[in-house]
Amino acid sequence: MRFWGMVVFGVLGVAVLLSLGVWQLQRLVWKNDVLEAIERKILAPTVDIPESVIPEAHSLLPVHADGRYIGNTVRVLVSQKIYGAGYRLITAFELLDGRTIMVDRGFTSVRSSQPSTPQGTGQVIGNLQWPQEVDSFTPENDLAANIWFARNVVRLADHLKAEPVLLVLRESSFETETSTPLPKMTANIPNDHMNYAITWFSLALIWLGMSGYFLYRSRDTHL
Numbered sequence: 001m002r003f004w005g006m007v008v009f010g011v012l013g014v015a016v017l018l019s020l021g022v023w024q025l026q027r028l029v030w031k032n033d034v035l036e037a038i039e040r041k042i043l044a045p046t047v048d049i050p051e052s053v054i055p056e057a058h059s060l061l062p063v064h065a066d067g068r069y070i071g072n073t074v075r076v077l078v079s080q081k082i083y084g085a086g087y088r089l090i091t092a093f094e095l096l097d098g099r100t101i102m103v104d105r106g107f108t109s110v111r112s113s114q115p116s117t118p119q120g121t122g123q124v125i126g127n128l129q130w131p132q133e134v135d136s137f138t139p140e141n142d143l144a145a146n147i148w149f150a151r152n153v154v155r156l157a158d159h160l161k162a163e164p165v166l167l168v169l170r171e172s173s174f175e176t177e178t179s180t181p182l183p184k185m186t187a188n189i190p191n192d193h194m195n196y197a198i199t200w201f202s203l204a205l206i207w208l209g210m211s212g213y214f215l216y217r218s219r220d221t222h223l
Contacts (some may be wrong), residue, residue: 007043010211017204022196031191042184046125049101058069063072063167064125067095069103069117076148078107080182085110088151089179091117092160093124094169097164101165102156104129105172118174125171125185130164184222 038060046064076088086109093103103124108115133150141148141155148156157164170183 004220005046006120009151010207011123013207013211014204017200017207021197021200021204024193024200027192028193028197035189035191038189042127049095049099049128049165049167053077053163058128059130059151061128062126062189062194064122064123065093065095065101065167067093068121069119070094070100072146073105073114073117074148074160075114075146076151077101078182080107083107083109086112087114087147088182089115090156090160092162095210096121099103100159100160100161100162101167103176104151104166104168104182106169107182108179115178118172118175118176120174124167124173126167126169126181129168129184131166136153 014054042062042157044062044155046062049063050061050063068091070202071090071092077085078088079085079153081208086107088107089104089105090102092100094100101127130153134152138150151166153164154164156162168184169181171181
């Protein structure tokens with residue numbers, strides 16, 4: 001009786017672990033489809049910034065805009081795997097039609113001096129974004145030192161006297177722009193479902209091996 005109980009326990013354990021692995025493979029297919037849809041949206045042909053911008057409808061919309069940078073630049077503290085700690089530089093951008101939006105110009109290291117703001121008129125290309133980076137652990141911005149800890153579009157717009165519209169830079173015609181753009185890319189979106197699947201399948205194999213070993217030992221004992 002004990003022998004057959006161990007058989008059932010072993011089979012059920014392997015079945016559960018295999019089903020979790022298969023589920024992760026299904027999730028991988030779903031996630032790849034989602035990432036492909038996002039990639040198509042990000043890299044679609046650019047358009048003018050809509051007159052009436054709606055975050056839910058226009059998030060990731062690829063746009064181009066002509067105008068000039070105005071006012072001060074906000075520094076948002078971030079960390080990049082390759083570059084380490086640094087700041088995203090966000091500056092108000094006055095369009096030719098008189099509207100003012102904001103441009104996330106990209107990254108500069110904390111070890112470097114802050115790049116000067118490009119002068120004159122030029123074109124910026126990127127995607128509209130409303131990042132959700134604020135939570136209960138986000139500290140208050142240090143306005144005296146010009147260090148922000150999240151891209152809160154509404155607060156940034158109020159501070160920079162601009163519309164709550166953030167263009168995350170991908171390309172720029174300003175030759176004096178020396179910060180490194182950090183455009184929205186699907187490569188930055190976690191997709192670990194294959195690793196999870198391998199883990200579950202590996203555990204199923206280990207479970208099968210251990211179950212077989214215990215059954216073998218139990219059989220020897222009964223003999």
